[in-house]
Amino acid sequence: MVTAVVPPIVADQSDRAIINAPVKLLTAPINGDIVLLSATPGRGVNAGDVLAQISNARLDRTTLIMLEQKASDARQKLAATQEKRGSDLNYLTSLSAEIGGQLTQLKTLFKSQIEELRAQVAESDSLGGAKKALVDRQTKLVERNTANMDMLNPTLKQYSAALHKTEADKAKLGQKISQLDALERGIYVGDELIPIATLVQKRRDIDLDAKRLAIEEAELSAQLADQQGPMDAERARLAKLAAAEVRVPGKGMVMAVEASKGRHVGAGDALASLVDCEQQFVVAIFSYRQGQNLAAGTHVRVDGAPFKSGIITSLLPKTSDKLDERYAVPFPQTERREMYAIVMPDQKGGDGLRTNSTEADGKSSPCAVGKWVTVTRDNGAVVPSMSVAWRQLTAFVTSWGSANAQSLPERNRKAGHARLAEKFREASQDSVALTKWEDWPTRTEAVVSK
Template sequence: MTDRFDDGFKPSPAPRVAPRTDQSRHPVILRASAFGVAGILSALMLTAVVPPIVADQSDRAVVDAPVMLLTSPISGQVESLTATSGGEVRSSDRLAQITNPRLDRTTLISLQEKADDARQKLDATRAKHQSDLAYVASLDQEIASQADQLKAQLQSQIEELRARVAQSAAMSSEKKAIVDRQNRMVARDAASAEMLKPTEQQYAAALHDTDAQNAKLNQKLTQLKALNAGIYVGEDLVALNMLGQKRRDIDLDARRMEIEEKQQSAMLDDLEGLLKSESARLARLAAADVLSPGSGRVLAVGAETGRQVSAGDTIASVVDCDKRFVVAIFSYRQGESMKPGTKVRIEGGGYRSGTVSAVLPKTSDKVDERFAVPFPQTERRELYVMITPDAADEKPAAEPASAATPACTVGQWVTVTRDNGIVPSMSVTWRRLGHLVASLADLDPAAPDEATRRAGVAKLDEALRSPSAAQRSQLDEPWLPVSSAVSAQ
C-alpha cells in the first residue's frame, strides 16, 4: 500500500528563491515612484493655483454684444414670420405679424348702447327746445298784437278822460262864477242866503267830478306806461297778463331744455371719445406688427407661424453687431494692471487687439439679460474686464451664421493677453502643448475632419466602456448652439 501511494503521487519541486539583490531593489523603486508622483502633483497644483492669480492671459473670454428682445405686443396667433436666425435686419423692419380675432368686445358694445341712448336723448331735448322756442315766439307775437290793441284803446281812453277833465274844469269855473255872483247879491241884500247854498253844493260837486276825472286819467296813463314796460296791471290787462305768465313758463322750460341739451351733448362727446379710444384699443389688440428697433442680425427666433403667443413673449432677439465687445475674467490682483485704457491682444473671433474699457467686480442676471450671451461665471476674487476691439478689427470677415457659428461671432470664446504680459495662462499653455504634440504626431487639431473626430469619440467610448449611443450623440453635438439657445431664452 505504501508502494501504491508512492507510485501515484510525486512530491513537487521546491520553490525557487530570488536573490537578495532583487528584494532590496523594490523599496527604492517604490520610493522613487512616490517622489515622482508627488512631484508631478505638486507641479500640477502650483501651475493650477499660482498662475491664475497673477496670469496676464485669460482664455475665459467671450465675444458679447447688446441684444434687443422683440416681444409680442398683444396676445394672439403668429400670422406671419419673416425673421430668420442669422438674417440681417434694419430699423423698422417688420419681423412678425400677430393677429387676435378672439377679442372681448363687451365694453365696446356697452359704450355703443350708451352712446345711442345719449344721442336719442339729445335729439329729443333739441326737439323740445326748438318747440319751446317756437311757442315762445308765437306767444310774443300774440302778446305784441294784443298790447298794441290795448295801447290804442288806452290812448283813446286817455284822450276822452282829458276831455272830460277839461269839461269838469269848465263846469267848475261856471259854478264858481255863479257862486261869486250870488255872494255879491247876498252882500247887497239883493238875494237871500238860502239861495246861495244849492249853488255852493253844485260848485263842490263840479270840483269833485274834476278830481275823479283826473284820477281816471292818471290811472289810464299809469296803465299805458306799465304796458309799454311789459307790466300788465288792471282788469283790462288780465288776459294779457295770463299770456305773459304762460310765456315766462315756456321760456323757463326752453332754458331748461337748453341746459339739458348742453349736458347731453357733453355726455355724448365723452362717450364718443371713449368709444373711439376703445375702438382704437381693439384695433391695436386685433393685429400688431413686431418691428425691429434698430439694425443688426437675428440671434434667435423664439416663435413660428401659427403659434399662439401671449403679450410679452419673445418673438426674436436681434444682436447689434456694431457694438460687440469682449468680456474676460482675470484675477482681482490684475485689476490694477488691467485698468481702463490698457491695450490687450485678442486671439480668435476675427480680432487682434483691443482696449480695456471697464472693470466690473461682478454682474447680475438682470444685467445679463441685456446681452446676447451671459457673462462667464466667476470664482472668488475674480473680476470682469470689458474690452472694446480696435477700429481696424471691429468688422472681421463676415461669415454666414450657422449652428456652430452664431451671428457675427457673438458667443465665441477667445483668448485675451495683456500687452507685455509675462505670466501665461496654464490652460492656454496646456492646450498649446497638446496641439504641439498632436502636430508632432502628424495630426491637425485645428481642423480635424469628421472621420478622425468620430474615430476619436469611438475610442474614447471604448476606453470608458460606455458604448451608449445617446452619450456619443451628446459628444458629437457642439456646445455653442446649446449655450446660445439658453441665452436666447
Template sequence: MPENVDRSSARETGAVSQTNRHPMILRVSSVVVASILSLLMLTAVVPPIVTDQSDRAVVDAPVTLLTSPIDGEIDSVAITPGRTVEAGDSLAQISNVRLDRGTLISLEEKAAEAREKLAAAQGNRDSDRAYLKSLDSEIANQIEQLKALFQSQIVELRARVSQSESLSAEKKALVDRQSDMVSRDAASIYMLKPTTQQYSAALHNADAENAKLNQKIAQLDALEKGIYVGDDLVAIGTLVQKRRDIDLDEKRMEIEAKELSAVLQDHERLIAAERNRLETLAEANIRVTTAGKILNVGAAPGRHVNAGDTVASLVDCDKRFVVAIFSYRQGQSMKVGTRVRVDGVSFGSGIVTAVLPKTSDKIDDRFAVPFPQTERRELYAIIAPDIRTDGTIHPEAAVQHEQPTSCNVGQWVTVTKDDGIVPSMSVTWRRLETLMTSWSDKKDPLQPNDRNETRRETGRSMLASAFRSASQAARQSADLGGWAPRTDAVVSR
C-alpha cells in the first residue's frame, strides 16, 4: 500500500516538472526569434545610417542599336546573345527580291533611244564628210582645168593684142602719110577720111583685146583667190556653195553627236548609280560598328524587316558603369572624384563621375538597364570602374558568380564609400559565401574542376537564397518592383 502511494506521488511530480518545462522552451524560442529579427533589422537599418552605402545600385552600360539598312527578309543570323564581337564582324544577312526596277528600265529605254540617235547623227556626219571629200576633189579638178583654160586664153589674147597694136601702128602710119599729102595738096581730103576711120577702128579693136586680156587675167587671179565670178565660174561656184552647205550640215551633225554623247553618258551614269542602288538594296550584310557584347537579338531567319528596324543591341562593356541611389545626406559626401568600393562585380572599386537628380520618368533607351526609381530626396551617383587599380581582385569578387547577361549588365551591387566601417548585410552574406566556398575548396582540393564548380555553385545558390530572402524581408521597398531592366536575364535583389 505505501508503495502505491509513492508511485502516484512520483507521477504527479513528473507531470508538474513537464508542465513547467514547456513555457520555458517557448520563452527561450521567443527570445531567440526576437533576437534574430532584431539582429536582421539592426544590420539592415544601422549601416545606411552610419556609413555612406547603397544596396540600390545596378551595373549599366551604353547600348548601340544595330539596325537594318534595307527592307527585306533575313537570310541568316550569325550571332547570339552574350557573344563578344569585334568591329566589322558580320551580324546578319538580309536580301530583298521585291525591288522596284521601274526607274532602271526607264533609264535604260532613254539610254537606248539616245544611243540610236547618236548612231544616226554619227552616220550622217560620216556621210557628209565623205561627200565633202568628193566635192573637194571635184572642185580641185575643175579649178585646175579652169586655170589651164584661162592661161591658154590669156596667151591667145596677148597675141591678139599684139596683132591689134601692130595693125593700129600701120593704120597710124598710113593716116600720117595721107595727112602729109593732103597738107601738100597732093591728095584729096576725102581720101584721108576712110583711112582715119580705119585707124580709129584699129585702136578700138586693140583696146577690146586688151580688155579681154585683163578680164582673163582678173578671172585667173580670182580663181586662185577662191572668188568665182563670171560665166565660166558659175559651175564651180555652185559646187563651192554646195560644199559650204554640206560642211555646215557636217558641223551640225558633229554638235548633235556631241550633245547626244553627253546625254548618253548621263544616262549611263544614272543607270550605273541606279544599279548600285539596287545592288545595295537587294542584299545587305549588317556588320558590327564597335566592339562589345550582344545584349539581345530581335531577328530570326525568314523575318521581314524594314529599313531602320532594330536587329540587335550591342553593349559596350568597356564603358560600363554603376548607377547607385543615395539620399541627399549621403550625396553631400559623394562628390565627383570620390573613390568607392563596389561589392558584387569583378572590378571591385570605382570613382564617382557624376551626381545627378532624377529629372524625368521616361526610360532612356541609350542604356541597357533603365535607371532605378528614386524616392523623395534621393539622387543618382554615376560610378565608373577604377582604371588605376593594380589588377588585384577582392576575395569576394574572385568567386563572384558571373551573370548570363553581357559583362555583368543588370547585376545588382553594393556601393560603399572607401572610409565606411559598418558593412551592410548583403556584403556580409557575400563575404560569408566567399569564406565557405574557399573553405570547401581547401577541404577537397583533389576533386576535378567540374565537380568543384558544381559544388561551389550549389553552395552559393543555397546560401544566397537563404540569406537574401531574410534580408529582403527586412528592407523591401514598395517601388523596387519596377526596377526590372530591359535585359533578358537580370539578378533581382
C-alpha cells in the first residue's frame, strides 16, 4: 500500500501520459453525390490536397430563370427603344433637310418680292409726284379763273388715289420685310409659311419623342445593368452548388472517413476527420500536490514521443465530452486528487517540428497520436513513478530470467507481463477540481507563442 499510494502523490514522473492533437472535421460544403473520395484512414495529407469531389445535378434554377426572363424582357424593350429612337433621328434628319431647302427657297422668294415691292413703291411715288404737279398747275389755273373747278376735282381724286397706292405698296413692302426677318429667326407667319410651319412643328414633335426615347433607353440600360448583378451572383451561386471540392486546410493525417463514394450527402455532413499532427501535445496525469512544481512554463522530459522535451503550458482539473470531441483521442481518466498537465513541444530545441514517429517495427508513422509516453520534470526530486519503476524492474527481471523461462509458452509470458503492467498503471486516488479553466487551448497557444 505504501509503495502504491505514497509515490504518486510526490512523484515528479508520470507514465499516464498520452500524445494528443486537435482534430479538424471536414464537412460537405454543398448537397450532392460524392463522385470522388480519396481519403483513407491513416493517410498523411498536405494543405490543399483534394480529398473529395461532390456533384449536384438537382439544383433549383427557378430564381435564375426568373432573373433571366426579366433581363430578356428589358433587353428586348431596350432594343425596340433604340430602334425607334434611331428611326426618329433618321426622320429628323430628313425633315431638317426638307425644311432647310424650303427655307432657302422662301428666303429667295421673299427677297425678290421685296425688290419688286420696292420698285412698285418707287413707281407709286413717281406717279404721285406727277399727279401732284398736275394738281398744282390746275389749281393755279382755277385761281386765275382760267379753268373751272370741275376740271380740278378729278385730278385731285387721281392724286389722292396715287398717294393711297403708294402707302399700300409701302405696307406690302414692310410686310414682306417683316416676314423675311421672322423667317430668319424661325418664326413662320403668313399664309405662304403654313406648310413649312407644319413641317417645323412636326420636327419638334419628333425631336421631343426622340428625347423621350433617349431617357427611356437610359432607364432600360440602368435596369438591365441592375439585373445583371443579381443574375451573375445567382449563376456564381449555382456554379458553387453544382460542384465542389473538399480540400485539406493543413498538413495532417486522416483519422476517420465518415462517407463513401456515390453516397448522397447534405451540406454540413461529416466526410472525414483530420488530425493536425503539427499541433501535437502531451496530456499527463499528476497528483494535485504537484501543482506548484508543475506550474506553467515548467520544462519536462518526454520519453517515447517524437519530441524529447516540452513545456507545461497549463494545468487542467478535469475534462468534458465536449472538449474531448475536439481532439484525436479522449483524455485519460483521472482519479481523486489528480489533474491534467498539458505539455507542448519545446520549440526552442526544434523537437516540436518533428511530426513523424517511429514504431517498434521501424516504420515511420505520420503521427504519434494515441501513444503512451512518460513525462518527467527536469531538476526535480528523485521520486520516480512506482509504475515506471516496477515496469523497469519487471523488464529487467524478465530479461535476466529469460534463459530459465524458455520452457514457458511465449504468449503466456507476454500476457502475464501485460497484465502486470496494467495493474501497476492503475491509480488509487480520485480527482478533484483545481480550477475552472475551460478555454485552456487558447491560453496554451498564447503561452507557446511567448
